[in-house]
Amino acid sequence: xxxxxxxxxxxxxTRAVLVDPSGQCLGYGTAGGGNPVSRGFExxxxxxxxxSRKALGDTPxxxxxALAGMAGASLELPSQLFREGFRTLGLRGEVMIESDLxxxxxxxTFHDDxxxxxxxxxxxGARVVDSRLDMVADGTGWLLGDNGSGFWLGxxxxxxxxxxxxxxxxxxxxxxxxxxxxxxxxxxQARTLGRLRAQQQLIFKVYxxxxxxxxxxxxxxxxxxxxxxxxxxxxxxxxxxxxxxxxAWEGSGASGSGASGEQLAAQPLVFGGSVLTKGGTVAAxxxxxxxxxxxxxxxxxxxxxxxxxxxGAAVLALKRHGIAVDARVFARIQESLAAxxxx
Amino acid sequence: xxxxxxxxxxxxxTRAVLVDPSGQCLGYGTAGGGNPVSRGFExxxxxxxxxSRKALGDTPxxxxxALAGMAGASLELPSQLFREGFRTLGLRGEVMIESDLxxxxxxxTFHDDxxxxxxxxxxxGARVVDSRLDMVADGTGWLLGDNGSGFWLGxxxxxxxxxxxxxxxxxxxxxxxxxxxxxxxxxxQARTLGRLRAQQQLIFKVYxxxxxxxxxxxxxxxxxxxxxxxxxxxxxxxxxxxxxxxxAWEGSGASGSGASGEQLAAQPLVFGGSVLTKGGTVAAxxxxxxxxxxxxxxxxxxxxxxxxxxxGAAVLALKRHGIAVDARVFARIQESLAAxxxx
Numbered sequence: 001x002x003x004x005x006x007x008x009x010x011x012x013x014t015r016a017v018l019v020d021p022s023g024q025c026l027g028y029g030t031a032g033g034g035n036p037v038s039r040g041f042e043x044x045x046x047x048x049x050x051x052s053r054k055a056l057g058d059t060p061x062x063x064x065x066a067l068a069g070m071a072g073a074s075l076e077l078p079s080q081l082f083r084e085g086f087r088t089l090g091l092r093g094e095v096m097i098e099s100d101l102x103x104x105x106x107x108x109t110f111h112d113d114x115x116x117x118x119x120x121x122x123x124x125g126a127r128v129v130d131s132r133l134d135m136v137a138d139g140t141g142w143l144l145g146d147n148g149s150g151f152w153l154g155x156x157x158x159x160x161x162x163x164x165x166x167x168x169x170x171x172x173x174x175x176x177x178x179x180x181x182x183x184x185x186x187x188x189q190a191r192t193l194g195r196l197r198a199q200q201q202l203i204f205k206v207y208x209x210x211x212x213x214x215x216x217x218x219x220x221x222x223x224x225x226x227x228x229x230x231x232x233x234x235x236x237x238x239x240x241x242x243x244x245x246x247x248a249w250e251g252s253g254a255s256g257s258g259a260s261g262e263q264l265a266a267q268p269l270v271f272g273g274s275v276l277t278k279g280g281t282v283a284a285x286x287x288x289x290x291x292x293x294x295x296x297x298x299x300x301x302x303x304x305x306x307x308x309x310x311x312g313a314a315v316l317a318l319k320r321h322g323i324a325v326d327a328r329v330f331a332r333i334q335e336s337l338a339a340x341x342x343x
Numbered sequence: 344x345x346x347x348x349x350x351x352x353x354x355x356x357t358r359a360v361l362v363d364p365s366g367q368c369l370g371y372g373t374a375g376g377g378n379p380v381s382r383g384f385e386x387x388x389x390x391x392x393x394x395s396r397k398a399l400g401d402t403p404x405x406x407x408x409a410l411a412g413m414a415g416a417s418l419e420l421p422s423q424l425f426r427e428g429f430r431t432l433g434l435r436g437e438v439m440i441e442s443d444l445x446x447x448x449x450x451x452t453f454h455d456d457x458x459x460x461x462x463x464x465x466x467x468g469a470r471v472v473d474s475r476l477d478m479v480a481d482g483t484g485w486l487l488g489d490n491g492s493g494f495w496l497g498x499x500x501x502x503x504x505x506x507x508x509x510x511x512x513x514x515x516x517x518x519x520x521x522x523x524x525x526x527x528x529x530x531x532q533a534r535t536l537g538r539l540r541a542q543q544q545l546i547f548k549v550y551x552x553x554x555x556x557x558x559x560x561x562x563x564x565x566x567x568x569x570x571x572x573x574x575x576x577x578x579x580x581x582x583x584x585x586x587x588x589x590x591a592w593e594g595s596g597a598s599g600s601g602a603s604g605e606q607l608a609a610q611p612l613v614f615g616g617s618v619l620t621k622g623g624t625v626a627a628x629x630x631x632x633x634x635x636x637x638x639x640x641x642x643x644x645x646x647x648x649x650x651x652x653x654x655g656a657a658v659l660a661l662k663r664h665g666i667a668v669d670a671r672v673f674a675r676i677q678e679s680l681a682a683x684x685x686x
Contacts, residue, residue, distance in 0.1 A: 075536060126537060127537070132537075133537030135509075135534075135537045136509070136536065137509040137510065138505075138506075138511060139538075140509075140546055141546060141549075141550060143498065143550070143554055143557065144501055144502055144545070145506065147511075155486065158487055159488060162481075162487040163488065166479070166591075166594060167590040167593055168583075168586050168590040193418060193442055193479065194470070194475075194477050194478045194479035195479040199483070202483075202487070206484075206487055211486055214486065240511075243511050247510040247511040248509075251510040
């Protein structure tokens with residue numbers, strides 16, 4: 001038997017699946033964070049091996065090859081570093097490292113060309129050409145960009161509330177939500193040295209957090225859909241995310257001069273990350289922006305929503321070992337994996 | 344002789360002046376950072392005492408009272424904490440602590456009502472009523488606001504360049520300036536995994552900085568005045584700062600229902616901080632925005648620019664000890680202090 005290990009190594013958790021060349025998933029396992037950059041190499045490797053060992057279970061015959069999807073700078077680590085840890089699992093081949101962006105893309109499609117837009121804590125868009133990342137836009141982190149991400153939304157919410165409290169911005173239904181989240185009582189009269197006490201407390205409590213923790217305020221923007229300030233934040237997020245996707249499309253070396261909006265709309269399009277896959281407000285607004293940008297009719301842009309990158313890691317593991325993945329194989333991966341995860 | 348010590352205690356440096364009741368400045372001294380919150384109490388107190396000792400020099404007669412202008416949370420420290428350190432200087436009275444915002448305001452005017460707008464690393468607006476801070480707007484720090492500040496400008500510059508590099512934003516003359524500042528070579532063809540290498544290096548180098556250090560890019564926005572992206576950033580900074588000042592005016596408990604734009608324009612108006620006092624581009628744009636917001640004619644809004652808060656600390660030291668400061672006393676403080684600092 002030639003079975004393959006496919007691993008989706010995320011910042012907070014790692015998922016591994018054992019898949020055979022027909023796309024049948026034979027075992028599934030999870031472990032803690034598997035990103036070498038944020039977790040340290042030894043700790044990340046241990047998580048990868050732990051999830052893989054669970055996925056292997058008692059399946060005989062060892063493993064022909066392994067592939068892990070990882071974020072950013074992890075891709076620059078030499079893959080032989082991972083080899084030693086996997087030897088105990090009976091791995092015969094290499095541990096290939098691929099971008100988590102590509103794993104997310106292939107979680108939604110088996111085609112080798114298309115577009116992916118991911119908005120979780122961060123935000124990034126990519127164009128895939130011939131099964132490789134041809135162009136990546138944004139994903140520049142919380143200080144430089146990640147526009148439309150969970151952090152970005154949370155910061156916009158906090159800033160809108162800070163502005164509403166001193167009158168720089170309009171009143172918003174987000175204010176009581178943010179103050180309640182931080183256990184702050186709003187007394188619109190109480191001031192110290194000219195500053196509203198509730199704002200002073202907001203300042204104290206926000207700067208006790210790590211900056212990236214502002215993402216905790218992101219969900220509040222969906223809790224008051226009738227609020228004009230909240231709606232404007234969602235609209236700007238959607239605008240930014242659509243811009244990121246269009247930039248990935250237009251900046252691609254493969255697009256040439258004939259890359260039209262209609263061609264964009266005809267591509268497989270995969271949406272991932274909680275901002276795009278939960279609730280649906282932002283995803284719908286992004287699609288609306290893309291329709292305007294490309295000039296195509298309603299219904300012509302239909303993104304596939306993906307939860308994580310484990311299906312895509314399995315697709316990549318087969319493809320990178322020369323095994324064709326068609327609609328039937330892709331469906332088998334999805335269905336057999338869903339059965340394993342449900343059990 | 345009843346002489347007073349007036350201290351402008353900043354985050355990176357401290358200035359002290361010895362002033363007599365006529366406004367004559369008798370001695371001047373400087374020392375390192377004097378903010379107890381950022382520097383620690385003992386270190387800040389040592390800086391205050393060192394600058395004060397230099398200001399005292401050999402002037403006989405001791406000191407009747409002392410007043411220090413400080414930022415934010417330092418104002419909540421009990422002033423008797425400072426008393427002990429000043430005893431060796433022959434201080435008879437108290438060490439009064441006042442807001443650095445008020446010290447900045449009184450560096451530009453001796454009137455007890457008016458408006459101050461400060462944009463340095465941070466940004467804050469205040470309305471002064473009856474010699475007290477009546478309303479403060481923004482000054483909420485780099486994560487929550489400080490809109491139009493040096494940090495804000497620097498972050499906008501860095502974000503504009505990150506967006507220009509992957510096509511999410513328009514090309515800008517800021518790009519070569521930021522890349523040169525970080526020793527990055529721009530090769531528009533070189534990509535790794537779909538990302539422009541220059542952008543990848545920008546990401547690496549920016550996240551090696553402390554977030555607040557993004558303010559180093561702020562001056563670049565003034566280096567390319569013909570660039571549309573740079574102009575748009577300056578315009579948004581001016582818009583935000585004008586909004587902050589108007590919010591301080593309108594949110595004041597003293598304004599009542601009859602507070603009109605014309606009344607705002609008639610107030611003493613003090614601008615401080617490097618963003619507003621160096622170059623003049625932002626200050627002029629803020630004044631233009633205020634004219635539009637208040638509906639008053641050209642020339643009716645003429646802010647006084649102040650460098651630091653040491654004149655204002657001297658004004659406050661006299662006022663808080665019951666000594667009237669009129670135009671003549673104010674001029675004497677300014678002139679005699681300038682002579683001491685020039686020497």
